[in-house]
Amino acid sequence: MKTVLAALMAAAISTSTAFAGEIGDRAAEAEKLLQSGDSAGALEKFRGAEDALWEAMPLAVLNVKHVDTAAGFGIYTERANHIYKPGEKIVLYMEPVGYGYGSDGLGNKQISLSVDLTVVSASGEELGKMEKISRVQVASRSRNRELFFKLDLSLDGLPPGKYRCDFLMHDENSSKTGPFSTDIEIAG
Known part of the structure; x- marks a missing residue:
């Protein structure tokens, strides 16, 4: 999960500034939820970061x-x-x-x-x-x-x-x- 999270964070840096903050923020929230034991909540936040990245990226x-x-x-x-x-x-x-x-x-x-x-x-x-x-x-x-x-x-x-x-x-x-x-x- 940490490797995927790191890749998502790296991708967030290269996307537009408007989306980068949203992607990074959601990924950081996902990591905090995972560390607190809320894996379902972490996955939901992580999917939100993935949604933002998907929309920002080119085809x-x-x-x-x-x-x-x-x-x-x-x-x-x-x-x-x-x-x-x-x-x-x-x-x-x-x-x-x-x-x-x-x-x-x-x-x-x-x-x-x-x-x-x-x-x-x-x-x-x-x-x-x-x-x-x-x-x-x-x-x-x-x-x-x-x-x-x-x-x-x-x-x-x-x-x-x-x-x-x-x-x-x-x-x-x-x-x-x-x-x-x-x-x-x-x-x-």
């Missing part, structure tokens, strides 16, 4: 992996390499953070994310751009933070060679966007 995409399968958050089989046969499906696993929550109109919080793609050659030439190639929507009674996004990508028609795929994830509940990239190779 980011963590743990981008080329995978063979992905069945849930942290449940995936990583692919041995980034080399694909012509026409072979590319499957990416990723964990977005910092997204907002909307409403589905039924009392649930709704997470809505979409992804754009730009394919870039090894020489840096932009070969093509596609908007909203994939989208995920999740409705839940709670503010889920363990969310995975599985992206099935088809790049049929690309000749053999090395490429960079630049992505831009959009949070449809806010104006936040999060860029990320991965390299691929189409075998000859």
